[in-house]
Amino acid sequence: MVKAVVFAYHNIGVNALKILLKHQVEVSLVLTHENNPKEYIWFNSVKELAEEKGLPVITPENPNSPEVIKQIKQAKPDFIFSFYYRHMLGEKILQLAKKGAYNLHGSLLPKYRGRVPINWAIIHGETETGATLHVMTEKPDQGAIVAQQKVSIGIDDTAKEVFDRVNDAAMTALDNILPSLLKGEAPHHKQHLKKGSYFGGRKPEDGLIDWGQNSVAIHNLVRALAPPYPGAFTYVNGQKLNLLRTSLSHTNDAIAKTVGADGKALYILALELDGQPLDAEEFKKRFPQGVRPDSNPIQTDKSS
Structure with a gap:
């Protein structure tokens, strides 16, 4: 059975973890975040799902610490997945994935690399966005694309409405590509970064x-x-x-x-x-x- 270490948070993290389990992936370790008491939590809990499924789960403040890297190594991952996890993963972690490390991003890469891509797309008046599964590298959202799924953005759509649509698109993309990815047969397409854009985080x-x-x-x-x-x-x-x-x-x-x-x-x-x-x-x-x-x-x- 294929083993995976999963970094996940938010609704996309919950739903993507369910997709992995559906495809009989052995999730040997889940890393997620403790909810911030100052943040309005309107989304589902990865930690609760992992505990419900009997999966080992930890919530480190720094996933790149030597202690956490040791735990990941002991989990012996064939794959590492990141599903809306909020911290960047260093090269020492990425190298532990024997068959590759992959991230789900809420845009049509190479457009809107970086933070809060759905919000930025709406601010800039885009009429479509989507979800992309791509290879993780040390620099954010620059690795080869494995799968993409588009969604439309209407003139009055809010970020939450588009987020829900992107969530569905992300699950479709992951569900469709996962069998060939697990077999090592999924095509990888290099990103053309000059055709894209990068945006940072936003504050209230x-x-x-x-x-x-x-x-x-x-x-x-x-x-x-x-x-x-x-x-x-x-x-x-x-x-x-x-x-x-x-x-x-x-x-x-x-x-x-x-x-x-x-x-x-x-x-x-x-x-x-x-x-x-x-x-x-x-x-x-x-x-x-x-x-x-x-x-x-x-x-x-x-x-x-």
Whole structure:
């Protein structure tokens, strides 16, 4: 039986681990993360799944420490897999995989290498993304591609909606390629990095809206950071206003209306003021004349 050491986290980690078990891979060690108490945990637990299946599981702060590398070596992996694990794996770990080390990435590589690729794709207005299984190297997301699966991105899709679609695409790609990969027969295609792009991580404060952008760019930021992500926000009279959902088209459900630097309308469908939801009636009570965040008007939506 083929043995694998699996680094995994999040829903993709849970579902990918299930795919390995479905294909009778002997998972000799699982490495995952302890949940951060400061982070909103909206996804499933790899640790709980591993314990349920009776798999050895550890949650090291540093997977590249000598003690952890020793444990991985003792697990005698034919393959090493990384499924949305948040730490980079060093060469000493990658070399322990006799038949290869592979990572699932949430974009169509070589585009959007690096961190939070789905959020970045939406921020940049992409109409498609996907999932890629590729060889792990010391430099992130640069190894040969083994499998890819595309998904579409609609103009109003949020990051969570696209993430769920990418999750399904990733499982399809992994499920389809795994039999030939385990036999050593899967084709490997070199990446053309110059045709791609790389992006770093994002912080909650990066959600501050730049009202100097056009309405499409603001709409893209809002949907890229919509719940369960931290959210796009502005400040109104010293109060934090979170825009949770917007539309570029007029709708009777709109709570308020704003405009981008191009003068085109952006309709606000859901928002919070200092963490409390506001409906249209409450918005009008609090801001009967409309408000001006950073010199940009947000008004009650009385007409299109």
